[in-house]
Amino acid sequence: MRAPRRVGTGTNQEAVRRHNLGTVLRHVHRAGQLSRAELTRRMGLNRSTIAALASELETLGITEHSGPSEERQGAGRPSTGVRLAASGPYVIAVDLTVDRATVARVGLGGRIQQRAHAATTGLGEAWQVGAAVATLIRRVVADAPPSAPLVGIGIAVPGLVRRGDGLIRLAPNLEWHDVSFSSVVLAALGVEIPIVVANDADLGALAEHERGAGVGIDDLVYISGQVGVGAGIIAGGHPLEGVGGYAGEVGHLRFDPNGLPCHCGSVGCWETAVGGHAIASAIGWSPEKVSQLPEHLESLTSASRELRGIGSDIGRGLASIVNAFNPQLVVLGGYFGSLYPLVRDEILSGLSGAALSAAVDSVTLSVPALGDDAVLLGAAEAALEPLLVDPVGSIGAALLDVPARLAG
Amino acid sequence: MRAPRRVGTGTNQEAVRRHNLGTVLRHVHRAGQLSRAELTRRMGLNRSTIAALASELETLGITEHSGPSEERQGAGRPSTGVRLAASGPYVIAVDLTVDRATVARVGLGGRIQQRAHAATTGLGEAWQVGAAVATLIRRVVADAPPSAPLVGIGIAVPGLVRRGDGLIRLAPNLEWHDVSFSSVVLAALGVEIPIVVANDADLGALAEHERGAGVGIDDLVYISGQVGVGAGIIAGGHPLEGVGGYAGEVGHLRFDPNGLPCHCGSVGCWETAVGGHAIASAIGWSPEKVSQLPEHLESLTSASRELRGIGSDIGRGLASIVNAFNPQLVVLGGYFGSLYPLVRDEILSGLSGAALSAAVDSVTLSVPALGDDAVLLGAAEAALEPLLVDPVGSIGAALLDVPARLAG
Numbered sequence: 001m002r003a004p005r006r007v008g009t010g011t012n013q014e015a016v017r018r019h020n021l022g023t024v025l026r027h028v029h030r031a032g033q034l035s036r037a038e039l040t041r042r043m044g045l046n047r048s049t050i051a052a053l054a055s056e057l058e059t060l061g062i063t064e065h066s067g068p069s070e071e072r073q074g075a076g077r078p079s080t081g082v083r084l085a086a087s088g089p090y091v092i093a094v095d096l097t098v099d100r101a102t103v104a105r106v107g108l109g110g111r112i113q114q115r116a117h118a119a120t121t122g123l124g125e126a127w128q129v130g131a132a133v134a135t136l137i138r139r140v141v142a143d144a145p146p147s148a149p150l151v152g153i154g155i156a157v158p159g160l161v162r163r164g165d166g167l168i169r170l171a172p173n174l175e176w177h178d179v180s181f182s183s184v185v186l187a188a189l190g191v192e193i194p195i196v197v198a199n200d201a202d203l204g205a206l207a208e209h210e211r212g213a214g215v216g217i218d219d220l221v222y223i224s225g226q227v228g229v230g231a232g233i234i235a236g237g238h239p240l241e242g243v244g245g246y247a248g249e250v251g252h253l254r255f256d257p258n259g260l261p262c263h264c265g266s267v268g269c270w271e272t273a274v275g276g277h278a279i280a281s282a283i284g285w286s287p288e289k290v291s292q293l294p295e296h297l298e299s300l301t302s303a304s305r306e307l308r309g310i311g312s313d314i315g316r317g318l319a320s321i322v323n324a325f326n327p328q329l330v331v332l333g334g335y336f337g338s339l340y341p342l343v344r345d346e347i348l349s350g351l352s353g354a355a356l357s358a359a360v361d362s363v364t365l366s367v368p369a370l371g372d373d374a375v376l377l378g379a380a381e382a383a384l385e386p387l388l389v390d391p392v393g394s395i396g397a398a399l400l401d402v403p404a405r406l407a408g
Numbered sequence: 409m410r411a412p413r414r415v416g417t418g419t420n421q422e423a424v425r426r427h428n429l430g431t432v433l434r435h436v437h438r439a440g441q442l443s444r445a446e447l448t449r450r451m452g453l454n455r456s457t458i459a460a461l462a463s464e465l466e467t468l469g470i471t472e473h474s475g476p477s478e479e480r481q482g483a484g485r486p487s488t489g490v491r492l493a494a495s496g497p498y499v500i501a502v503d504l505t506v507d508r509a510t511v512a513r514v515g516l517g518g519r520i521q522q523r524a525h526a527a528t529t530g531l532g533e534a535w536q537v538g539a540a541v542a543t544l545i546r547r548v549v550a551d552a553p554p555s556a557p558l559v560g561i562g563i564a565v566p567g568l569v570r571r572g573d574g575l576i577r578l579a580p581n582l583e584w585h586d587v588s589f590s591s592v593v594l595a596a597l598g599v600e601i602p603i604v605v606a607n608d609a610d611l612g613a614l615a616e617h618e619r620g621a622g623v624g625i626d627d628l629v630y631i632s633g634q635v636g637v638g639a640g641i642i643a644g645g646h647p648l649e650g651v652g653g654y655a656g657e658v659g660h661l662r663f664d665p666n667g668l669p670c671h672c673g674s675v676g677c678w679e680t681a682v683g684g685h686a687i688a689s690a691i692g693w694s695p696e697k698v699s700q701l702p703e704h705l706e707s708l709t710s711a712s713r714e715l716r717g718i719g720s721d722i723g724r725g726l727a728s729i730v731n732a733f734n735p736q737l738v739v740l741g742g743y744f745g746s747l748y749p750l751v752r753d754e755i756l757s758g759l760s761g762a763a764l765s766a767a768v769d770s771v772t773l774s775v776p777a778l779g780d781d782a783v784l785l786g787a788a789e790a791a792l793e794p795l796l797v798d799p800v801g802s803i804g805a806a807l808l809d810v811p812a813r814l815a816g
Binding site: 162218235236240241242243244245248249253254255256257258264266267316319320321323326328354355356363 | 577643648673
């Protein structure tokens with residue numbers, strides 16, 4: 001029951017052309033390469049319009065043409081292909097976890113061109129983490145082709161990020177409150193460039209939806225299992241944000257009123273039963289070792305009774321999520337992805353024992369198709385979005401000397 | 409990050425005109441009456457286009473023109489108004505609860521023209537309830553102006569309704585499983601007419617968003633507190649449906665693993681703590697009297713200790729909802745609306761003690777601005793939707809003799 005979008009007779013032709021240019025690019029970004037014939041079919045525009053748009057993208061240095069594609073659309077001439085330029089625009093993606101920063105240079109098509117990371121343990125203050133991130137950014141920008149424009153930075157953080165301005169209201173496991181991390185990073189870099197900060201699970205959901213396990217699936221939940229637990233939700237094909245951008249805080253769904261106190265101030269949140277500290281505690285580890293959990297979980301070939309108990313609680317919590325959002329797919333990210341092969345039966349039985357059968361019947365569980373890069377690639381997608389909406393404006397705004405200034 | 413909608417150069421002019429016609433009607437439907445100048449402004453079309461569209465709606469018998477509106481847009485001629493025709497198209501709205509069917513004839517603008525209701529207690533079988541509903545429909549159609557076209561029927565049911573075909577997968581408190589209630593009602597009526605069946609809370613959310621407490625609010629949750637508990641969710645301005653249409657089953661969020669068994673097969677769902685039977689039990693009533701609760705709650709001027717306990721549990725459950733959906737507004741429908749004035753402090757303190765402060769800070773609680781008619785008006789909105797998308801097609805498909813055949 002969506003209200004139809006306005007289609008006026010006074011439509012600005014230039015706006016329509018720019019819009020179509022972005023849509024062509026979005027199709028190529030998703031597919032990697034497409035024939036003009038296929039673009040003609042997908043967009044419902046005529047051949048000459050598509051040819052003109054492809055030519056403009058080429059002039060902008062974003063795409064290049066390939067030889068006639070093998071894919072032939074019935075009779076007629078073979079169609080020229082449109083593919084992403086090797087030294088086209090790129091973004092910087094940052095995945096910040098509690099103890100580590102991963103930075104990558106990512107091109108259109110979700111191509112990770114280079115990555116770098118650093119431990120951030122002990123760097124409590126946001127400005128210290130920002131300086132470490134800036135150093136990593138400089139490193140990956142230095143190796144980029146000199147002609148490639150840097151169009152933006154996307155940063156994933158494990159916390160509540162305010163919609164609109166990207167203020168980190170609360171990143172509990174970093175102990176950050178009301179931090180404008182975008183300002184911190186830009187100040188450390190000393191340049192002005194489009195930058196977006198978003199919740200890690202929201203970005204995981206975005207990436208898995210765009211090019212992972214959730215391609216073509218309009219209703220999915222990506223669960224981020226790190227030290228904390230959160231979710232990114234795609235509903236009806238669009239991110240579920242909530243009024244402030246805080247939707248999906250499933251780690252703080254009520255799980256057991258007689259459970260453990262939660263850092264959020266409540267008691268017995270799901271995170272207290274299945275978060276990093278709960279897993280560490282279940283296997284007898286001290287809280288300090290929580291960052292080594294992923295490697296440990298990956299190394300296991302069978303689950304102890306304690307981990308099976310965690311599996312059941314994961315399933316029981318997923319039941320609330322499935323009842324609330326009725327997703328077609330739940331992607332288990334982070335620790336949950338490592339646990340899934342070990343305690344699959346416990347998760348499934350916890351879920352099906354507690355969720356409505358109509359909702360359970362339509363859901364599938366999966367690990368991220370993008371593996372550990374889901375959140376990082378989501379950060380890249382968010383940073384690429386302005387380019388996909390308006391390639392001309394985005395390339396025009398990209399200062400070509402930024403890479404040089406950053407590297408220098 | 410919504411993908412832009414395609415705006416092709418090959419747009420079908422007739423499709424655009426019909427679309428614009430629907431959009432004009434949607435504006436008038438929402439506002440009740442608008443000047444052409446205001447329509448011109450809102451739609452970004454020129455005066456003569458708006459005049460032609462208004463004239464076409466008039467020819468279809470949907471609107472009529474009013475004298476120049478008082479509202480003058482700066483200099484220039486006073487603008488003619490467009491208002492809804494008194495004997496224009498209408499729909500039948502049905503609100504089915506566990507023990508009662510309410511049927512109304514509703515015109516554009518959400519105007520309830522006539523209503524009828526009947527007790528359905530003891531009519532366990534869907535065909536019996538369908539026959540009772542059909543009788544009520546005949547009654548309200550009989551009194552409609554003979555020239556007014558009946559364009560559809562909308563039915564709200566307390567249960568899981570499958571998206572797409574409206575099959576009632578489960579209406580636990582009616583004890584219905586896999587019932588095609590639309591077919592049942594149409595068979596009882598003996599006519600073919602567009603009919604839509606949807607979840608009651610989803611329709612309450614729709615109505616409060618369109619013309620109630622949630623006008624202009626893009627992120628809201630409507631909680632339906634009846635014998636069962638459910639929610640309708642508007643996220644980013646659009647209904648949150650989930651893949652099967654079952655999203656928002658917040659009555660089955662995990663609340664207390666040591667709680668009561670729930671009819672859904674799980675244990676300690678929120679509904680077992682705050683549903684109709686829990687409220688009846690808290691005040692020492694037998695389960696059979698649950699249908700008399702609303703009148704009883706409305707008659708109270710203060711809350712007992714037991715009801716205050718229910719209030720706290722309502723708040724604690726709302727915390728999970730606020731953490732999951734981050735709404736700007738929560739509308740407390742049904743019993744919850746009756747309880748709210750009595751246990752407001754307990755609800756608010758249960759909520760703020762358990763929800764994330766960033767999410768609590770941005771949410772307001774409210775009773776339905778449409779009162780007990782919220783769900784009924786939502787059923788009307790759902791039935792009117794095809795008319796608002798394509799007035800020409802919808803009026804054309806409305807068999808003008810249906811009212812006569814139904815009444816005769």
